[in-house]
Amino acid sequence: MRKINYFGIEVTDASLEEIVEWCVVQIRQRRTIHLVTLNPDQFLRFEHDRLYHAIYHHADLVFVDGIGIILSSLLLKERFQHRVAGADLMEALCSRAAKEHFSVFLFGALPQVNKRAQKILESRYPELQIVGGDSAIVSEEGDMIDDVQPIEKISALKPDILFVALGTPKQEKWIAKYRAEMDVHCLFGVGATFDFISGYQKRAPLWLQRIGLEWLFRLLHEPRRLWKRYLIGIPSFIIFVIKLKLFSRNDGWHGLK
Numbered sequence: 001m002r003k004i005n006y007f008g009i010e011v012t013d014a015s016l017e018e019i020v021e022w023c024v025v026q027i028r029q030r031r032t033i034h035l036v037t038l039n040p041d042q043f044l045r046f047e048h049d050r051l052y053h054a055i056y057h058h059a060d061l062v063f064v065d066g067i068g069i070i071l072s073s074l075l076l077k078e079r080f081q082h083r084v085a086g087a088d089l090m091e092a093l094c095s096r097a098a099k100e101h102f103s104v105f106l107f108g109a110l111p112q113v114n115k116r117a118q119k120i121l122e123s124r125y126p127e128l129q130i131v132g133g134d135s136a137i138v139s140e141e142g143d144m145i146d147d148v149q150p151i152e153k154i155s156a157l158k159p160d161i162l163f164v165a166l167g168t169p170k171q172e173k174w175i176a177k178y179r180a181e182m183d184v185h186c187l188f189g190v191g192a193t194f195d196f197i198s199g200y201q202k203r204a205p206l207w208l209q210r211i212g213l214e215w216l217f218r219l220l221h222e223p224r225r226l227w228k229r230y231l232i233g234i235p236s237f238i239i240f241v242i243k244l245k246l247f248s249r250n251d252g253w254h255g256l257k
Contacts, residue, residue, distance in 0.1 A: 004078045006069070007244050011038055011062045016084050019063060020092050026060075027102055027160050027185045034059045034175055035188040037086045039066025040237035041229050042168055051141075052169050055176045063089075067212030068234065072241045085214070087193040087203065090163055093186075097161055098127035105154055105184075106133035108165035109194040116198035131157045138166050142173025154182045161186040165194040 001014040001022065014022070019035075026033045036059040045052045056062055064070060064083050073080045097104055104121075106114055114133045122130055134153060137145040144151070154162060162184045164171045171189030179187055195201035203209075204217035219230045 002078075004073070004076065004080060006038070006073065006076065006080075007043075007241070009038070009056050009062060011064060011069075011080070013078075013080050013082055014063065014084075015082050016088060016092055019061070019084060019089060020096050022061070023093060023186055024096060024100060027100075030185060032179065032184065033061065033186050034179060035089075035186065036062045036172060037065035037084075037189070037191075038062050038069055039064075040068035040072075041066075041233050043069070044233060044237055044240060045169060049169065052172065055172050058176070067215070068237055070212070072237075075241065075245045083212070085209065086188075086190050087196050090188065090190045090193050091197075093161060093188070094121055094125050094128055097129070098125040101127075101129065102160035103129040103131045103157070104161045104163065105131055105157060105159035106163050106165070106194065107150060107154065108135060108138075108163075108171065109198075110200075111135045113194050113198045113200050114165075116200070117194040120197055120199075131159050138170050138174055140170060140173075142166075142170055142175075142177045144178075151178055151181055154184065158183040160184070161188070163193070164189045165191065167191055 001012050001018055004011050004013050012019070023033065023035070036056055038056070042052075064080050065086050067083065070080050070083055094104065096102075106118055108114070109117070114135050118130050118133050121128060132153065134150045136150045139145055162182070164175055164187065166174055166189065168189070168191065171191070175187045175189060192201055196203045202221065204214040208214055208217050215230055219226050
């Protein structure tokens with residue numbers, strides 16, 4: 001799969017089908033992989049969060065999930081051709097897992113959301129082996145606050161795929177912190193995907209997704225929670241990327257002082 005250096009981060013430019021096939025190969029070979037999405041909000045965190053930045057450098061596959069990343073790649077020598085939504089990848093992995101007899105565990109979101117998502121996925125993919133699901137309180141730094149039982153539970157069940165719905169940056173930091181303690185082959189932070197699957201949140205219509213305006217739909221439906229991310233975050237992202245292009249010597253985050 002094609003790799004592009006996006007301001008110092010190695011990002012895979014691949015289709016949904018290509019990513020799924022790659023994951024299947026890794027799981028069959030019993031490797032442990034961490035999948036990470038990249039959107040403008042996540043990229044901005046690199047400006048002040050070195051731990052978060054390091055997580056992306058150590059991830060096994062980083063792929064584009066944000067129209068802003070696609071558009072900003074016009075400033076680079078190579079432009080991204082593919083954008084893969086994390087929610088779509090989770091659905092595709094579940095569909096393929098059912099065929100490959102891979103086991104799945106759902107971690108995160110509210111307990112009722114988690115349980116509802118499990119039931120819907122089981123009805124949607126009858127052959128899918130969901131070995132369990134759990135929720136817990138996690139700090140902004142990805143630490144378990146009140147209970148370590150989910151780690152022990154996941155380790156005992158040994159799922160092939162672990163979907164983590166804690167939101168950014170909790171989910172990425174949680175995975176990086178605890179992945180060595182769990183016998184899991186594929187770890188993937190999926191944000192609000194459990195909410196979409198369970199119906200607790202509406203996802204944008206397909207035509208809005210296709211033209212890259214899913215973020216606008218989410219903003220209109222959750223203005224109190226998301227206004228800062230989009231109304232402040234998008235202009236900040238544009239300014240930051242332009243500065244990187246103008247002042248960075250190596251198209252990398254560390255080149256900007």
